[in-house]
Amino acid sequence: MLYAILAYHVESELLSWTPEEDAAVVAKVIEVQAPLRASGHLGPAARLDDTKKARTVRGPGAGMVLDGPFAETKEQLLGFHLLEFDTEDEVIAAVRRLRQVNPTAVYEIRPVKLFVPADGFGATPAEK
Template identity: 80%
Template sequence: MLYAILAYHVEDEILSWSPEQDAAVVAKVIEVQAPMRASGLLGPAARLDETRKARTLRGPGAGMVLDGPFSETKEQLLGFHLVDCATDDEAVAAARKLRAVNPSAVYEIRPVKLYVPADGFGTTRG
């Protein structure tokens, strides 16, 4: 079963990091990802841009695009990891490994209901 591990942070804290602090956390996360990726258990992972750049599409028909997000919490969704785990416990263990090197993160773990791979997506454009 595929699980999405959603990374939540207090965005202002992350934005206050120096480039060196940010690079150090990213390097540690990549280190934790490496064995999962090598064993075929880690799929795409992404770090999302600032929430002030987010948009929400809602409403009937073609919908309306609104500036968003409209979070009610201090943390915002800033990224995700897609992992292939046999059980909920394995997915939780993977999230714990990620959080061990990025302890200010809050990870939401959710089974993926639909996965549509994007062969080659992101490889041709910067």
């Protein structure tokens, strides 16, 4: 089963980190990701750019392009991981390891219904 792990932060707190603080957290996250990647459980992961640079397309036809997301929340979606595990317990354990090194993050675990495989990740054994 594929799971999207959505990482939420209070963006102003994350942006207040010094480059050294940010690099230290990123290095720890990469350490946690390494065994997940080596075991084939980790697919794409990304850190999203500032929400002020985001655009939303909404409305009929081609849609209207609007500035940013308009969520009324203190936490913003700032990144994601795509993980593949057989059980929910396994993915929760992996997310807890991520949280140990990034304790200010809030992680939402969402099963993925549709995935177009890339580089073999998420493909069935016959497709690999």
